[in-house]
Amino acid sequence: MDFELSEEQSAFRDIVRRWVNAELPKDLMRQLEADEENYPFVIWDKLKEQGFFGIGIPEEYGGLGGDVVMQMIFAREMARTAGGLLWVWGLTSFGGAKTLTVAGTEEQRQKWLPEMAAGNLRVSLSMTEPDGGTDVLGAMKTFADKVDGGWVINGAKMWTTGAKVADRLLVLARSDRNAVKKHHGLTAFFVDAKSPGITASLLPKLGMRAMGSCEVHYDNVFVPDSDVLGEPHGAWKAMLPSLNNERIMVGAQCLGAIDGVLEDALDYMKQRHAFGKPIGQFQILQHYVADIATSQKLVELLLYNVSWMQAKGMPCGNEANMLKMVATERAVEAADLGIQILGGMGYSAETDMQRYWRDHRILRMTPISNEMVRNTIAENLGLPRSF
Incomplete structure (x- = not known):
C-alpha cells in the first residue's frame, strides 16, 4: 500500500507550509486568539x-477544485500554527460549501x-440546541412553520461560532411537529444572518476564543x-453524507496541532538547560517526545486512509469515527505532554x-462526544x- 502523497499533493503542501510560516506565525495567532471580543478578520x-x-x-x-485529501492537507498545515483559528477557513469553505454542494439546488x-x-x-453553522449537545435531534426545540412564500423560525441555538460576523447561518429546525421519528421532519435553512428577529450573544469559553461562539x-x-x-x-x-467530512476535518486539525506541539517541544528541549545539560538529554522528556x-x-x-476512502466514494463511517476519537484524544494528550516538557x-x-x-x-466533545463515538463504533x- 502506498501512503505517500502524490507529486501534486506534495507541491501543494509545500506551498501552503511556506505561506503559513510567513503569514500566520504562531506569535500572531496567540495575539489574535487572546482577543475574545474581536473576530480575527x-x-x-x-x-x-x-x-x-x-x-x-x-x-x-469559481473554486480551485481538489478533493477532501487536498482540503485535509491545507487544514493540517494551517492548524499547525493557527490551532482552532483554522475554523476561520473551515466554517465557510468546509462546513457551508460542503453542505451546499450536497444538499443545495443547482440554482x-x-x-x-x-x-x-x-x-x-x-x-456559520447553527445546529446545537441549548438542551441538546450531542442529542441534537432529540432536543430539537427550534421550529420552522410554513407560511405564504416561506417559513418562520422560532427557537434558540448554542455554540453558533462566528454568528456575529456571519452573512449566512445554516440552521437546522424541526418543520414537521408530528414526525414520528426524531430524524424525520427536519429542514435546513440558509438564513440571512441580518434578518429581523435574530440576536446573537457571545459565550465566553476556554479555547478558540477569538472565533466568537454565540447563543443565537x-x-x-x-x-x-x-x-x-x-x-x-x-x-x-x-x-x-457530510458527517464523515466533518470528522475528517477534525482529524486534520488535531494532526496539525500535534505537528505544532512536536516542533515546539523539540525546539525548547534543544535550547533549555537544567542541571548543567540540555533538557533534551533527560530520558523521561525523550519518552514524552517519542509518545x-x-x-x-x-x-x-x-x-x-479515511480521506482517501472518502475521496474514492468508499463507505468509511466507522473509520471516520475512529479517526475523530483517536485524533482528538491524542492531540490533547500531546499538548498536555508539551506543557509538561516546557514546565512553567x-x-x-x-x-x-x-x-x-x-x-x-x-x-473530545464536539461535533459528537467521544463517548457517543464509541457507542456508534460498537453498534456498527x-x-x-x-442509547
Missing part, C-alpha cells in the same frame, strides 16, 4: 487574498458557491422558500502549548444500541 483577509477559500469548491463554481450552488470561493461570504435566538424569523436547502422535512438524510511523535504518525495514517513556560500565555491544549480539549460491530 486579518486571517480571513489573508486567506481571501491567496484564494484559499476556493479549495475543495469545484472549478465550475443555490450557482448563487452562493462562487461567493464562498471568493471569500465574500461568511457562513430566532424570534419569528422569516426565511423565503428559495433559502431552503434540499427538500423540506428531509434535511437529516440529505446532510448525512508525541508516535501519536503524530498514528493520526496521520488514520487521516490519510508551558503554562504561560507567552507560549503556544497552553493554546493547543485549550483549542483542542473541546473536540454488531452490538445492541446503547
Whole structure:
C-alpha cells in the first residue's frame, strides 16, 4: 500500500507550509486568539487574498477544485500554527460549501458557491440546541412553520461560532411537529444572518476564543422558500453524507496541532538547560517526545486512509469515527505532554502549548462526544444500541 502523497499533493503542501510560516506565525495567532471580543478578520483577509477559500469548491463554481485529501492537507498545515483559528477557513469553505454542494439546488450552488470561493461570504453553522449537545435531534426545540412564500423560525441555538460576523447561518429546525421519528421532519435553512428577529450573544469559553461562539435566538424569523436547502422535512438524510467530512476535518486539525506541539517541544528541549545539560538529554522528556511523535504518525495514517476512502466514494463511517476519537484524544494528550516538557513556560500565555491544549480539549466533545463515538463504533460491530 502506498501512503505517500502524490507529486501534486506534495507541491501543494509545500506551498501552503511556506505561506503559513510567513503569514500566520504562531506569535500572531496567540495575539489574535487572546482577543475574545474581536473576530480575527486579518486571517480571513489573508486567506481571501491567496484564494484559499476556493479549495475543495469545484472549478465550475469559481473554486480551485481538489478533493477532501487536498482540503485535509491545507487544514493540517494551517492548524499547525493557527490551532482552532483554522475554523476561520473551515466554517465557510468546509462546513457551508460542503453542505451546499450536497444538499443545495443547482440554482443555490450557482448563487452562493462562487461567493464562498471568493471569500465574500461568511457562513456559520447553527445546529446545537441549548438542551441538546450531542442529542441534537432529540432536543430539537427550534421550529420552522410554513407560511405564504416561506417559513418562520422560532427557537434558540448554542455554540453558533462566528454568528456575529456571519452573512449566512445554516440552521437546522424541526418543520414537521408530528414526525414520528426524531430524524424525520427536519429542514435546513440558509438564513440571512441580518434578518429581523435574530440576536446573537457571545459565550465566553476556554479555547478558540477569538472565533466568537454565540447563543443565537430566532424570534419569528422569516426565511423565503428559495433559502431552503434540499427538500423540506428531509434535511437529516440529505446532510448525512457530510458527517464523515466533518470528522475528517477534525482529524486534520488535531494532526496539525500535534505537528505544532512536536516542533515546539523539540525546539525548547534543544535550547533549555537544567542541571548543567540540555533538557533534551533527560530520558523521561525523550519518552514524552517519542509518545508525541508516535501519536503524530498514528493520526496521520488514520487521516490519510479515511480521506482517501472518502475521496474514492468508499463507505468509511466507522473509520471516520475512529479517526475523530483517536485524533482528538491524542492531540490533547500531546499538548498536555508539551506543557509538561516546557514546565512553567508551558503554562504561560507567552507560549503556544497552553493554546493547543485549550483549542483542542473541546473536540473530545464536539461535533459528537467521544463517548457517543464509541457507542456508534460498537453498534456498527454488531452490538445492541446503547442509547
